[in-house]
Amino acid sequence: MTETRYAVIGAGWISQIAFLPAVHQTGNSRVTALVTGSPERARELADFHGIPDVISYDELDGYLAAGNADAVYIATPNSSHADFALRAAQSGCHALVEKPLATTVEECDAMIAAHAKAGTYLMTAYRLHHDPGTIDMLERIRAGEIGEPRLFSSVFGFQIDAGNHRLKGSHWGGPLQDLGVYCLNAARHVFSAEPVEVTAMFGHGDNDPRFSETHETVAVTLRFPGDRLAQFMASFGTDARDLMQVLGTKGTLTADPGYKFEHELHLTRHAGEEVVEQVRTPENDDFGAMIAYFSDCIQAGTPPQNDGAEGRADVLVMRAIEAAAETGQPQRTDLPPRPGHPDDTTLRRVPRTDRRLVF
CATH class of the missing domain: 3.40.50.720 (NAD(P)-binding Rossmann-like Domain)
Structure with a gap:
């Protein structure tokens, strides 16, 4: 080969x-x-x-x-x-x-x-565009398992060590860029659409010296076509957690954990208060x-x-999120529809290995 x-x-x-x-x-x-x-x-x-x-x-x-x-x-x-x-x-x-x-x-x-x-x-x-659990979740939504997706919510946080380059303002570091980008990208593909308006708020860490150049936390609300809403919070100052939840007109899908490469996605489907299905994704190296x-x-x-346009879309929205948080005013965004979304053509199955050297 x-x-x-x-x-x-x-x-x-x-x-x-x-x-x-x-x-x-x-x-x-x-x-x-x-x-x-x-x-x-x-x-x-x-x-x-x-x-x-x-x-x-x-x-x-x-x-x-x-x-x-x-x-x-x-x-x-x-x-x-x-x-x-x-x-x-x-x-x-x-x-x-x-x-x-x-x-x-x-x-x-x-x-x-x-x-x-x-x-x-x-x-x-x-x-995650090549991850079996993520693709399974997106295809379930497209197939109508939870009806029309109306609300997306997500949290992603952990405690960052002082001195990490992701805390440097000169590198455009911060929880939005490092963690929130996962939530933002997931929401765009859950709704198969681009956001049209954003509002946001920063948390500054309550005088924590780690956050002298960037923010501790960001909280974001995105409006999508059809008046659908997505909310997420990303933080460098919390317990380590990552999950996302999609509420549709006929059910709910929850991925917990949802983003980290060290763990498989664990998917739970609800219909009302009833747990209809629980799925643990087979092991895969994302x-x-x-x-x-x-x-x-x-x-x-x-x-x-x-491609590059996919990455550009998230950068444009993240810059709008920053402007919304800094001004306290909603920001409009204008992006063309994506020509495609992650599906079984982007999926690859690769076994994991424990052989690594980390300094």
Whole structure:
């Protein structure tokens, strides 16, 4: 089988715990290089995973131009996503970029245009688009199991360690960008539509020094066409919880847990007060599924469903959420309908592994 070759840009926690272990499980992908600012430490990681090359950020352009990789995976702080994605396009390489895709809509537009010009694919790393539990939940909603979906609610929180780069204002860090993006993206696909209005409020952490540059909590309300509503709260200062619930005209679906890659989605369907069904999704490696899907797209010449425009939509809405919270005024949003939504064509089944090295 043909293998897509990846250069992994950023050898931090998410690469160590999720991406690098998952690549071995895909059958159609491998990593040829770690791109990092800490080459000594990365060499140990590369040796563990059988990765031949460790290069610096300054060496990236030459490495890609020499044809040593087909694609890059960008797992650096949010503020550098656009730069690396543009450099990948200039070298003729596809790009899989962690969410949020970039820090502004303008950056997203530049990334999308650059990859379109280069004839390469830009994909936003929405791993849940390739997760069996998430796809099952969306297909149940589309099939009318709970009638028409009318309300979406969700919470996602945990206690963040001081000093984490996700707390840096210069990187556009914060709970909205790191956690709320999951809730926002889920709501858009639950309703198969784009929000038209947002209101929001920030919580600042009650003088907690961790939140000197960003917010502790965000609470958001989104209005969708048909006067359907979605609400979510995301926080860096709570107990670790993640769940989502969709209330329809004839029933309710609850996913608890709903987002984390370490756990399978557990789905409960209610009709009134009665529990009608409980489903525990079979084990699957969401990162491996995401990688396998993108490699399939590259090898088949098929554009990915969760493309740059998908990531751009969430960035536009998140910027509107920030404006709503800062001004206290509702913000209108205007987005074109998505041409498609996650379904069984984006689904991949990849076994998990316990083999990983985390510093």
